Amino acid sequence: MYDVIVVGGGHAGSEAALVAAGMGCETLLITMNINFIAWMSCNPAIGGLAKGHLVKEIDALGGEMAKVIDRTGIQFRMLNRSRGPAVWSPRAQADRLMYSADVKKRIENKDNLTIKEGMVVEILTDKKRAVGVKTSTGLIYEGKAVIISNGTFLNGLIHIGLKSYPGGRAGEVPSTGLTENLNKLGIKSDRLKTGTPPRIDGKTVDWEVLAVQPGDKVIIPFSYQTEKIEREQVSCYLTYTSKETHKILLGGFDRSPLYTGVIKSTGPRYCPSIETKIVRFKDKERHQIFLEPEGLGTSEYYVNGFSTSLPEDIQINGLRSIRGLEKAEIKRFGYAIEYDYFPTYQVKYNLELRTIENLFLAGQINGTSGYEEAAALGIMAGINAVLKIRNEKPFILGRQEAYIGVLIDDLITKGTDEPYRMFTSRAEYRLLLRQDNADERLMEYGYRFGLISGEVYDNMKRKREEKERIIISLYDKKVKPLEINPVLESVNSSKVESTVNIAQILKRPEIKFSDIQKFIEQEKGSDTLEKISPQVEMEIKYKGYIDRQLSQVKQTKTLEGKKIPGDIDYLKIKSISSEAKEKLQKVRPLSIGQASRIPGVNPTDISVLLIHLKNMPTEK
Amino acid sequence: MRTEDTIAAISTPIGKGGIGIIRISGKDTFAIAEKVLRGSKGISDAESHRLYNGYFVNPESGEKLDEVMYVKMNAKNSYTREDMIEINTHGGVYLIKRLLEVVLSQGARLAEAGEFTFRAFINGRIDLTQAEAVADLIESENEKSLKTAIRQVAGELKNSIKEIKDEIIDIYSNSEAEIDFVEEDIEREDKDSVIKRLKKTSNNLEKMIESYQAGRYYKSGIKVGIFGRVNVGKSSLFNALIGKDRVIVSEQPGTTRDVIDGEIEHNGLVLKFFDTAGIREGKGIIENEGIKRTKLIMENSDIAVLVIDSDDIKKDEDLEVYNELKEKFSENRNVLIAYNKIDLIEDIAEIEIVISNKEIRNIFISAKEKIGIDKIIDAIIDNVDADKSLENNNILIVNVRHHELLKRANEGIERLIKGYTEKIPNEFLAIDFSETIENLGKITGDVSSDDLLNRIFSKFCIGK
Incomplete structure (x- = not known):
C-alpha cells in the first residue's frame, strides 16, 4: 500500500513524485518507459519569458527543475536584460539526454520513492475515492492518493502528412484505456493538438553563413541553491525562411493534415506550425528559424520555428530552401500530435477532481503546454496529495503570490481552448511576481513542507534582511552637494543645492545604481550587494508603481473575500445572462472575485449576482 | 432592490394628457390582470403586443371602474424582460389613482423611481450606458437634452468609448508583445509614435470630458447666481430677467433675505436665476441665514452676475464681492458684471470701471427700465457655447459617473x-494601461481581460 501513486514520469510526474517522497510519503512512480524520465518531447530548452519565473517558483518551493537545468544546461541567457528585473527571464538550452538522466538519478536516489515500468489503464475507486491503479497487464497497486500526469500520451495520435498513427511521442506507443476509464467515472475529456519541428544533422549545415547567438558571458543560475555555473557554452544559430520556402510549403498543403481537415483539435496560437504562419501572415516575407543544439554528445539540431506536420518530402525540400540548410539532412521529421486532456473546471484549486476524492490531475492533461507549466502543476499536485491524505489544509497560491497561482486560477476559472502557456501579461501583479523574489515569496512554504532545508531558508532570510537594510540605508544616507554633484555632472543630471538622501538621487530616471554604489557601506568580501543591486534599484526607483500594485492587491482581496455559497443554483437566477449562467454553473466560483474573472460573465452579471446573494436567506 | 416580485406604477404624468397608463411588470402580472380586466379575450388567450379593448373592474365587487385599452407583453419581448401589461385609462387624477390602488391590492407593489429600467438592466435588456441614458431621459428637462439621451440610448457613447478603448488596447498590446515575445521577430513601435497616438486619444477624451459641463447645462439647466452688495438692484434685475414681479423690491437695504429662484427657457436651454441677499455683515439672525444661503448659491452656480450700482460705486466693497466670486469660479469668463441703474447716469463713459480684465464682460443695464437685459442673457448663452457647442456631432457627457470615469x-x-x-x-x-482600459470598460459595462492576448496573436506572428 503506497501513500501516493504517480502515473506518468514526465516533468509533472517527476516533480510530483519527488515532493511526495520528500514530504515523507511512500511514493510509487509508474511510467511507460524508465529511459524517458523527464524527457523533453519538443524544444531542448527550459525557461523563457514567464516560464523562467515558473521554474524559479518551483525551485523556491523545493522542486528540482531549476537545479537540473543548472547542471545540464549548455547555453544560458537572461532574456529582457534591457528592462527591469520584473520581466527578466532566464532561459537555457539543455542537453536532452543529460537532463533526463539527471532527473532519473534524483528519483532513483530518493528515499521513499519506488519507480516501476507499466501502463496504467484503470483508476481503482471506492465510493468516489481513488484507492489505487491497475496496469495493462493486470497488476494492481494500492494507494491512498493517485496523481495522473500522462502528458500527451493519452490516445496520442501522430500526424505526418496524411498519414497518422497512434503514438505518445515519436517512437513511443500511446497510453490507451485510461481516458475511457476516467470517462466512465464521469470525467469529461477533450482533444488538443500540438506539434514539433524536424531535427537535422549538424554536419550537413553550412554554419559559416548563419548568424551566431551566443550565451551570456556571466551566467545567472536558475536555482537559488546553485552557487555558480562555469561551463563552456555552445551557441544557437539564426536563419530565415524565404519566399521560396513558403512556395514549397504551400505546394504540400493538399497533403497537410491541418489544412485538409484531418486534424480537428486546436493547437497553440503562440507556437503555430510554419504552415499556419505563412497562411495567417501572408505578407511576412520571412520567418525566423533558430538552430538549437540537442546536446553536447550529438550532432543533432532542433529547428526551432519550423514546427510542421507536412509530408516528409515537403519538409525536406522546404528546409533546403533556407539559407545555410541547402544540404541539410533531416534525422527526425516534424509531426503534429493530438491527445486527450481533461478540461480543468473539473478540478478544485488543489488539483483534486471535484467528483473523485484523492485523485489529482497534473501537467499537460490539464490543457497546458510546456515543461515548466507541467512541472509547476506537478509540484502543486504532489504537495496537495500529501496534504489531503494527512487531512491538512490544501496548499493554494493566490494570483498575487505566484505565477503558479495565476496558472491554476486561469485554468480553473477561465479554462482554455488551446494548450495554455504562461505569459507575464497574464499576471496582473507582475511587478510583485518577479523572478528575483520568488524565494522571498515562496521559500517559506517549501521550508514548512520540509522541501527546503533550514540552511537554504536562513540564507534567503539573510539576503532579504540585507536587501531591506540597504534600502533603508539609502533613504537614511545623506550626501552633501560637494560629494554627489560630481557624480550627477558626469551623467548630465542636474546638480543639487543642498544635502539629499541617496534614494532621492536614485529615483532620477538618468541615475543608475552603479552611479551611487560607492555611497553604500557593506561588509568586506560580501557579494550580496552585487547580487541584489537590480532589486534594490527597482524597489527604490519604481516604488510608486509597486505601491500602486500593492493597493490593487488589497482592493481585489475584498472581492475575493465575498464568498459564494457552494450550493447556489445559477440557473434559477433568471436575471443573469444565459451565457454567464452556463459558465458560472460550470466553474462554480468560490468568490465574487473569481466569478468576475470568468470570460462571458460581465459586470452586469456580477451586480445581479451580488443583489441575489444579498437577498438570499442567510439560513436555510 | 428586490426583483422577484411584481411592480406597478402610473407611467404618465399625473393630471396632464387625455389618457393615463398603468404599467405592471413581474411574474404575477398576468394573474393580476386576469382579475381586474374584462375584455373580448381573456388575458391568457390574448396575443402579445396587441391592443385589446375592455373594462377595468373591481374584482371584489365586480363593479366596472373604467373602459380601458390594454396591451399584454410576454417576457421574451417586453421592456423589462418580464411579463408586462400596460393599461390605457381615462386620465383623471382621481380615477387613475383608484385603478392603481386596485392593482396594488391584488398583489403588486408600487414601483420605485426607475425600477422598470432597473429591471430591464438586470435582465439584460439594456446595458449600463443605456440604462443610465433612460434614467436621464425620464429626468430630462428640455428638448435638447432629450436628443442627447436618445443618442446615448442608440449606443453612440458606447461606440465612441469603444473606439478609444480599442486604441489603448492596441498600444498596450504592442508594449506587452515587446516584453513577452522578446525573441520574436516583431516590429517595435517607436516611442514618439506611441506618444503621438496617446496624445491624440487624450485629446478625444478631453473633448468628451469638456462636453460634460455643456451636457449638464442641457440636462439640468444653467444656474445663474445674482450677487452684489446690498441695494444695488439685484432683485430688480432678477425680476427683469424672469419677467415677473416675484421678489419684493424696496428701497430698504437687505430686503431679500431668502434665496429666490426663477427660470426661463431660451432657445431650448433652461436658465435658472437665483437672487441672493446682499453680501455684507448681516445685523439680525434672519439676515445671517440669508448670507449663508448666498454662499451656498455661490458654490453651486455655473455663472455669476455681479451687480454694481453705477450711480453709487463703492469700489472697495464691490471688489470684495468680486474677489470672493473669483475664488469660486475657475473661469473668469463665468463672472459677468452688470452696471445697473444706468438710467440715472448721463454718460455711460463716465462710469468708473471697477474691474478691468479682458475676460470679464461689463454689461450696462437698467433693471428698472429693462435696458440691456437681453445682453445679459446673450452673454450667458455665449459662455455655454464657448464651453462646447451642442451643434457639432460630439458626444455630450451628461452623466456624472461617466464624467468621473x-x-x-x-x-x-x-x-x-x-x-x-x-x-x-x-x-x-502596464498598470496605467490596464487601469485606463478598466475605467473605460466600466462606462460601457464590458471589461474583458483576454482582449490583450487576442490582439497580440492577431497582430504579430508569434512562434519561435
Whole structure:
C-alpha cells in the first residue's frame, strides 16, 4: 500500500513524485518507459519569458527543475536584460539526454520513492475515492492518493502528412484505456493538438553563413541553491525562411493534415506550425528559424520555428530552401500530435477532481503546454496529495503570490481552448511576481513542507534582511552637494543645492545604481550587494508603481473575500445572462472575485449576482 | 432592490394628457390582470403586443371602474424582460389613482423611481450606458437634452468609448508583445509614435470630458447666481430677467433675505436665476441665514452676475464681492458684471470701471427700465457655447459617473505619456494601461481581460 501513486514520469510526474517522497510519503512512480524520465518531447530548452519565473517558483518551493537545468544546461541567457528585473527571464538550452538522466538519478536516489515500468489503464475507486491503479497487464497497486500526469500520451495520435498513427511521442506507443476509464467515472475529456519541428544533422549545415547567438558571458543560475555555473557554452544559430520556402510549403498543403481537415483539435496560437504562419501572415516575407543544439554528445539540431506536420518530402525540400540548410539532412521529421486532456473546471484549486476524492490531475492533461507549466502543476499536485491524505489544509497560491497561482486560477476559472502557456501579461501583479523574489515569496512554504532545508531558508532570510537594510540605508544616507554633484555632472543630471538622501538621487530616471554604489557601506568580501543591486534599484526607483500594485492587491482581496455559497443554483437566477449562467454553473466560483474573472460573465452579471446573494436567506 | 416580485406604477404624468397608463411588470402580472380586466379575450388567450379593448373592474365587487385599452407583453419581448401589461385609462387624477390602488391590492407593489429600467438592466435588456441614458431621459428637462439621451440610448457613447478603448488596447498590446515575445521577430513601435497616438486619444477624451459641463447645462439647466452688495438692484434685475414681479423690491437695504429662484427657457436651454441677499455683515439672525444661503448659491452656480450700482460705486466693497466670486469660479469668463441703474447716469463713459480684465464682460443695464437685459442673457448663452457647442456631432457627457470615469481614464493616459517621455520601462506602464482600459470598460459595462492576448496573436506572428 503506497501513500501516493504517480502515473506518468514526465516533468509533472517527476516533480510530483519527488515532493511526495520528500514530504515523507511512500511514493510509487509508474511510467511507460524508465529511459524517458523527464524527457523533453519538443524544444531542448527550459525557461523563457514567464516560464523562467515558473521554474524559479518551483525551485523556491523545493522542486528540482531549476537545479537540473543548472547542471545540464549548455547555453544560458537572461532574456529582457534591457528592462527591469520584473520581466527578466532566464532561459537555457539543455542537453536532452543529460537532463533526463539527471532527473532519473534524483528519483532513483530518493528515499521513499519506488519507480516501476507499466501502463496504467484503470483508476481503482471506492465510493468516489481513488484507492489505487491497475496496469495493462493486470497488476494492481494500492494507494491512498493517485496523481495522473500522462502528458500527451493519452490516445496520442501522430500526424505526418496524411498519414497518422497512434503514438505518445515519436517512437513511443500511446497510453490507451485510461481516458475511457476516467470517462466512465464521469470525467469529461477533450482533444488538443500540438506539434514539433524536424531535427537535422549538424554536419550537413553550412554554419559559416548563419548568424551566431551566443550565451551570456556571466551566467545567472536558475536555482537559488546553485552557487555558480562555469561551463563552456555552445551557441544557437539564426536563419530565415524565404519566399521560396513558403512556395514549397504551400505546394504540400493538399497533403497537410491541418489544412485538409484531418486534424480537428486546436493547437497553440503562440507556437503555430510554419504552415499556419505563412497562411495567417501572408505578407511576412520571412520567418525566423533558430538552430538549437540537442546536446553536447550529438550532432543533432532542433529547428526551432519550423514546427510542421507536412509530408516528409515537403519538409525536406522546404528546409533546403533556407539559407545555410541547402544540404541539410533531416534525422527526425516534424509531426503534429493530438491527445486527450481533461478540461480543468473539473478540478478544485488543489488539483483534486471535484467528483473523485484523492485523485489529482497534473501537467499537460490539464490543457497546458510546456515543461515548466507541467512541472509547476506537478509540484502543486504532489504537495496537495500529501496534504489531503494527512487531512491538512490544501496548499493554494493566490494570483498575487505566484505565477503558479495565476496558472491554476486561469485554468480553473477561465479554462482554455488551446494548450495554455504562461505569459507575464497574464499576471496582473507582475511587478510583485518577479523572478528575483520568488524565494522571498515562496521559500517559506517549501521550508514548512520540509522541501527546503533550514540552511537554504536562513540564507534567503539573510539576503532579504540585507536587501531591506540597504534600502533603508539609502533613504537614511545623506550626501552633501560637494560629494554627489560630481557624480550627477558626469551623467548630465542636474546638480543639487543642498544635502539629499541617496534614494532621492536614485529615483532620477538618468541615475543608475552603479552611479551611487560607492555611497553604500557593506561588509568586506560580501557579494550580496552585487547580487541584489537590480532589486534594490527597482524597489527604490519604481516604488510608486509597486505601491500602486500593492493597493490593487488589497482592493481585489475584498472581492475575493465575498464568498459564494457552494450550493447556489445559477440557473434559477433568471436575471443573469444565459451565457454567464452556463459558465458560472460550470466553474462554480468560490468568490465574487473569481466569478468576475470568468470570460462571458460581465459586470452586469456580477451586480445581479451580488443583489441575489444579498437577498438570499442567510439560513436555510 | 428586490426583483422577484411584481411592480406597478402610473407611467404618465399625473393630471396632464387625455389618457393615463398603468404599467405592471413581474411574474404575477398576468394573474393580476386576469382579475381586474374584462375584455373580448381573456388575458391568457390574448396575443402579445396587441391592443385589446375592455373594462377595468373591481374584482371584489365586480363593479366596472373604467373602459380601458390594454396591451399584454410576454417576457421574451417586453421592456423589462418580464411579463408586462400596460393599461390605457381615462386620465383623471382621481380615477387613475383608484385603478392603481386596485392593482396594488391584488398583489403588486408600487414601483420605485426607475425600477422598470432597473429591471430591464438586470435582465439584460439594456446595458449600463443605456440604462443610465433612460434614467436621464425620464429626468430630462428640455428638448435638447432629450436628443442627447436618445443618442446615448442608440449606443453612440458606447461606440465612441469603444473606439478609444480599442486604441489603448492596441498600444498596450504592442508594449506587452515587446516584453513577452522578446525573441520574436516583431516590429517595435517607436516611442514618439506611441506618444503621438496617446496624445491624440487624450485629446478625444478631453473633448468628451469638456462636453460634460455643456451636457449638464442641457440636462439640468444653467444656474445663474445674482450677487452684489446690498441695494444695488439685484432683485430688480432678477425680476427683469424672469419677467415677473416675484421678489419684493424696496428701497430698504437687505430686503431679500431668502434665496429666490426663477427660470426661463431660451432657445431650448433652461436658465435658472437665483437672487441672493446682499453680501455684507448681516445685523439680525434672519439676515445671517440669508448670507449663508448666498454662499451656498455661490458654490453651486455655473455663472455669476455681479451687480454694481453705477450711480453709487463703492469700489472697495464691490471688489470684495468680486474677489470672493473669483475664488469660486475657475473661469473668469463665468463672472459677468452688470452696471445697473444706468438710467440715472448721463454718460455711460463716465462710469468708473471697477474691474478691468479682458475676460470679464461689463454689461450696462437698467433693471428698472429693462435696458440691456437681453445682453445679459446673450452673454450667458455665449459662455455655454464657448464651453462646447451642442451643434457639432460630439458626444455630450451628461452623466456624472461617466464624467468621473472619463477623467480617470484620461489621467491614466496622461501618466502614460509622462512615463513614455521619461523612458519608464513598459512593464511599469502596464498598470496605467490596464487601469485606463478598466475605467473605460466600466462606462460601457464590458471589461474583458483576454482582449490583450487576442490582439497580440492577431497582430504579430508569434512562434519561435
